[in-house]
Structure formats: C-alpha cells, structure tokens
Amino acid sequence: MSPVLRRILSPNGRAVAFVAVALAVVGTVAAYVLGDAARYHSLHTAAPVVASVPEGRIADGPRIVFRHTGVDSKYGVVAMVALDDPGGPRAFTDLACDRLDATRTGASCLQTKRGVVTRYDLLELDRHWKVTDKIALPGLPSRTRLSPDGSLVATTTFVAGHSYMQTGFSTSTEIRHVDGTSYGDLEKFHLLIDGHDSQPADRNIWGVTFVDDRTFYATVATGGRTYLVRGDLPSRTLRTLRTNAECPSVSPDGTRIAYKVRAPGSGLPHWSIGVLDLVTNHEQVLRRETASVDDQVEWLDDDTLLYGLAREHEAGVTDVWRIDARANARPHLLIEQAWSPAVVRR
Numbered sequence: 001m002s003p004v005l006r007r008i009l010s011p012n013g014r015a016v017a018f019v020a021v022a023l024a025v026v027g028t029v030a031a032y033v034l035g036d037a038a039r040y041h042s043l044h045t046a047a048p049v050v051a052s053v054p055e056g057r058i059a060d061g062p063r064i065v066f067r068h069t070g071v072d073s074k075y076g077v078v079a080m081v082a083l084d085d086p087g088g089p090r091a092f093t094d095l096a097c098d099r100l101d102a103t104r105t106g107a108s109c110l111q112t113k114r115g116v117v118t119r120y121d122l123l124e125l126d127r128h129w130k131v132t133d134k135i136a137l138p139g140l141p142s143r144t145r146l147s148p149d150g151s152l153v154a155t156t157t158f159v160a161g162h163s164y165m166q167t168g169f170s171t172s173t174e175i176r177h178v179d180g181t182s183y184g185d186l187e188k189f190h191l192l193i194d195g196h197d198s199q200p201a202d203r204n205i206w207g208v209t210f211v212d213d214r215t216f217y218a219t220v221a222t223g224g225r226t227y228l229v230r231g232d233l234p235s236r237t238l239r240t241l242r243t244n245a246e247c248p249s250v251s252p253d254g255t256r257i258a259y260k261v262r263a264p265g266s267g268l269p270h271w272s273i274g275v276l277d278l279v280t281n282h283e284q285v286l287r288r289e290t291a292s293v294d295d296q297v298e299w300l301d302d303d304t305l306l307y308g309l310a311r312e313h314e315a316g317v318t319d320v321w322r323i324d325a326r327a328n329a330r331p332h333l334l335i336e337q338a339w340s341p342a343v344v345r346r
Contacts, residue, residue, distance in 0.1 A: 045072075045073050046072045046073060047073060048068070048070050048072045048073070048074050048092075048337075049070065049072070050070065050089070050090055050336070050337065051088070051089035051090070052089055052090055052091065052092060053089040053090070053091050054091060055091040055092070055093060056091075057089075057091060058080050058081065058082050058090075058091040059080065059091065059128075061082060061083070061346075062082070062083035062084070062344060062345050062346050063080045063081065063082055063083050063343075063344050064080060064081050064083055064086055064300075064306075064320075064335065064341050064342070064343055064344075065078060065079075065080045065100065065102040065107070065341070065342045065344060066078070066079060066080070066081075066100075066320060066335060066338040066339060066340055066341045066342070067079075067097055067098070067099075067100060067338065067339040067340045068090070068092065068337060068338065069316060069317050069318045069319075069337045069338060069339050070317070070336075070337035071314075071316065071317060074092050075316070076096040076097070076098075077092050077093065077094070077095065077096050078092075078093045078095045078096070078097055078100060078107075078109070078129075079091060079092045079093065079338075080093075081335060083343065083344075083345070086334050086335050087334070087335070087336075093129050094129070095109060095123075095125070095129055096111065097109035097110060097111055097123075097340070098110050098111060098112055098141040098340075099141050099142065099143060099144050099340050100144065100340050100342060101144050101145050101146045101153075101340075101342045102146070102342040102344050103146050103148065103149070103150040103342075103344060104127065104150070104344055104345075104346055105126075105127055105149065105150035106124065106125050106126050106127055106132070106146070106150050106178070107124075107125045107127075107129065107146075107342075108122060108123070108124060108125070108144045108145075108146055108153045108155070109122070109123040109125060109144075110122055110123075110137065110141030110142075110144050110155060110157075111123060111141070112140070112141060119136065120136070120137040120138070120139060120140060120141055120157060121134050121135065121136060121137060122134070122135045122136075122137055122144070122153070122155050124153065124178050132178070133178070133180065135176075137155060137157045138157055138159050138172050139157035139158045139159035139160070139172060140157055140158040140159075141155075141157055142156040142157055142158055142171065142206060143155070143156040143173075143206060143207050143208070143247070143296055144156070145208050145209055145210060145296075146210070147210035147212065147213055147216075148210060148212065149213065150178065151177060151178060151213055152175055152176070152177060152178070152210060152213055153175070153176055153177075153178055154173065154174070154175045154208035154210070154216070155173065155174055156171055156172070156173045156205075156206040156207060156208070157171065157172050157173075158170070158171060159171065159172045169204075170204060171204045171205060171206045172185055172187075173185065173186045173187075173205045173206050173207075173208060173218065174186065175208060175216070175233065183233060183236070186205045186208075186218065186231070186238070187203055187204075187205055188236070189231065189236045189238050190235070190236055190237045190238070191203065191220065191229075191237075191238045191240075192237065192238065192239045192240065193222075193227065193240045194240060195239075198222075200222040200223065202222050202223065203220055203221065203222040204220070204221045204222070205218055205219065205220050205221075205229075205238075206218065206219050206246075206247070207219045207246060207247035207248060207296050208231075209248050209249045209250045209257075209296075210250070211250055211254055213233070214232060214233050214234060215230065215231065215232060215233075216230075216231045216233070217229065217230055217231065217248040217250060217257060218231055218238070218248065219245070219246045219247060219248065219259075220238060220240065225243055225244075226243065226244060226245065226246050226262075227240040227241070227242070227243055227245070228240070228241045228242050228243075228245035228246075228248055228257070228259060228276075229241065242276070242283075244261055244262055245257075245259040245260070245261065245274060245276070246259055246260040246261075246262070246271075247259055247260050247295070247296035247297070248296075249296055249297045249298060249299060249305075250299075251299050251302050251325075252299055252301065252302055252345070253302045254278075255277065255278055255279060255302075256275055256276060256277055256278060256325065257275070257276045257278065258273055258274065258275045258276075258297045258299070258305050258325065259273075259274055259276070259297075260272070260273065260274070260293065260294070260295075260296075261273070261274035261283075261285055268292075269292070269294075270292045271292045271293050271294050272285050272286060272287060272289065272292075272293065273285070273286045273289060273293055273297060273305060273307070273323070274286075275305075275325045275326075284326065284327040285327065286305075286323055286325070286326075286327060286329055287327070288323075288328060288329060288330050288331070289321075289323055289331045291309050291331075293307050293309065295307045295308045295309075298341050298342060298343060299343065300322060300343055301343075301345075303324055303325055303326075304322055304323070304324055304325065305322065305323050305324075305325055306320055306321070306322050306334065306341045306343070307320070307321055307323075308320055308321075308338070308339045308340065308341070309321055317337060318337075318338065318339040319333055319334075319335065319336050319337065319338060320333075320334050320335040320338040320339070320341045321333055321334055322334040
C-alpha cells in the first residue's frame with residue numbers, strides 16, 4: 001500500500017475525506033437553490049409579454065374581466081380586454097384575486113392573504129375597482145358570482161371541520177346583498193329532493209348562478225350524488241331538478257344552463273360541459289372538448305361558452321377557451337394566460 005493511500009485510509013484521513021465530500025454536496029445544493037431562487041425572482045419580476053394598454057382604454061366599454069396567469073410581475077392581477085378584441089391588448093388593475101366576477105356596476109373578488117395565519121376575504125368593489133366592503137371568508141376561495149344587476153353576491157369556499165366528512169371536501173356557500181344583508185349559509189335552506197323534504201347532514205352546496213334577485217341555480221351533493229337545484233331566496237328553498245350537473249351557469253337570455261357533467265367510470269373524474277334547455281328539458285353534452293373542464297363556465301353570449309383550462313407542463317398558467325353551446329362544436333383558444341373570466345356586456 002502506498003503512503004498516500006495509507007494516509008487516506010487512516011481514521012484522520014477518512015474524517016477529512018468525509019468532510020470534503022459533505023462540503024462538496026452542500027456547495028452543489030446551495031448553488032442549485034440560489035440559482036433556482038434567482039430564476040424564480042427573474043420570472044416573477046419580469047414585465048408581461050402580452051401587450052397592455054391603460055385601464056381607461058377598456059374599463060368603460062363591453063369587456064371580459066379575468067385573472068392574469070402569466071408568470072411575471074402581474075401574476076394573479078385582475079386584467080381586462082375589450083369584448084370585441086379578446087386577443088388584443090389587456091389593461092391591468094392593481095388588484096389581485098383568486099376568483100372574481102364583474103358587472104357594469106361593480107365586482108366581487110375572492111382573495112387569499114398568506115402569512116403566519118393565512119386569511120381569506122371577499123372584496124366588494126365599485127365599477128372603478130375601489131373596495132367598498134371586505135368580508136372574512138371561512139375557507140379557501142372556490143367560486144363567486146354576482147346577480148345581473150350586481151346587487152347580490154354569492155361565494156363558495158372550501159372548509160374543514162364538518163364532522164361527517166371523512167374523505168372528499170366540504171364547502172360553505174353564502175349569498176348576501178352587497179349592502180351587507182346576508183341570507184347565510186345555503187345549507188340552512190329548506191331542501192326538496194325529487195319533491196320530498198330532505199335535510200341530510202352530509203349536504204354540500206356550491207357554484208351559485210343568478211337568474212335575478214330572487215331565483216338562482218346551484219349544486220347540492222349528498223349521499224354520493226350531485227344535483228342541479230333551483231333556489232328561491234324569499235322562501236329559502238332549494239329544489240332538485242336533475243342529477244350529475246355541477247357548477248351551473250345560466251345563459252344571458254335565461255333559456256339554458258351550462259354545467260359540468262361527470263363521465264362514468266372509476267379513477268380520476270373527467271368533466272365535460274353539458275347544456276340544458278330549460279324549455280324542452282333536453283341536455284346535450286359538448287364532447288368535442290376532450291379536456292376535463294373543472295371550472296364554472298361563463299356565457300360569452302347566448303350561444304357561446306367560456307371556461308379555463310390549465311396548461312400542461314406550466315404550473316399555475318391557465319388559458320380561457322371558448323366553445324359554441326352545441327353538441328358538435330369545437331373549442332378554440334380565446335385569451336392566453338387568463339382565468340376566471342367575467343363578461344361585462346354593458
């Protein structure tokens with residue numbers, strides 16, 4: 001054995017070698033972490049690659065309002081495009097939202113404020129994006145919708161602590177006047193399943209869409225089934241209409257409802273878009289959209305639907321797509337780097 005090898009294999013030599021290897025590993029990891037942090041900082045401080053214009057150029061006309069999802073300095077910020085130019089330049093506000101809705105009179109914004117204690121809020125805003133009220137939410141933001149005249153706001157959040165929930169999720173859905181009067185959690189409403197009184201302990205409600213200031217539609221889940229329900233605010237009543245229909249959205253003319261339809265089978269759920277004609281009670285499923293659409297759709301007009309889809313291999317980035325509300329329609333990309341669209345038609 002050579003003197004050098006004998007020295008390395010000695011107790012002191014092995015200790016020195018161990019320390020050298022450990023320092024090399026620590027150095028490599030530190031370099032990777034610092035490099036990754038630098039790349040993250042660079043991405044999130046960069047200007048958006050999309051064209052932009054001042055807010056005043058778009059804010060007063062027909063428009064689509066949405067959450068910008070480009071990985072840049074405006075990530076999560078509310079933006080808008082002209083209704084007749086959805087692929088054109090977008091105007092950014094100063095407000096960040098997880099979910100939002102907007103009308104010509106104002107907007108609702110669900111926010112997550114991360115900190116030592118994470119907080120969730122509903123912000124009510126006027127047409128100039130000025131906050132008029134802030135209400136604490138009981139859980140993670142999921143859905144929000146305003147009534148057509150903007151006088152009512154609905155919120156759905158994911159919550160924990162319901163004793164009946166061993167698996168799955170639990171929700172809290174509330175409707176309130178923007179002046180502060182609340183109808184409370186919809187789980188307290190009188191539920192009629194197939195015309196019969198029912199108050200199951202495991203019911204969950206989510207995804208409100210308004211017809212007017214009295215009537216709305218939503219989803220109720222109980223006993224392993226989901227129902228499309230029609231709600232009446234004055235009587236605080238929910239009546240089931242059909243099964244396997246979630247996150248409804250009523251058309252501007254009030255004649256149809258679009259919603260998520262779950263495909264049969266086990267494994268991960270696959271969601272298609274279904275459209276129900278309220279006059280004929282005929283449902284058609286838009287099967288040429290092959291992606292799973294796990295979103296509450298929005299109506300662009302009486303014939304066209306909007307929805308968000310996550311991009312593959314780009315975490316956090318989503319796009320808004322459109323599809324005609326007929327069975328053989330093909331989907332088309334409408335707004336890149338966008339989520340939670342709300343159409344303001346004037």
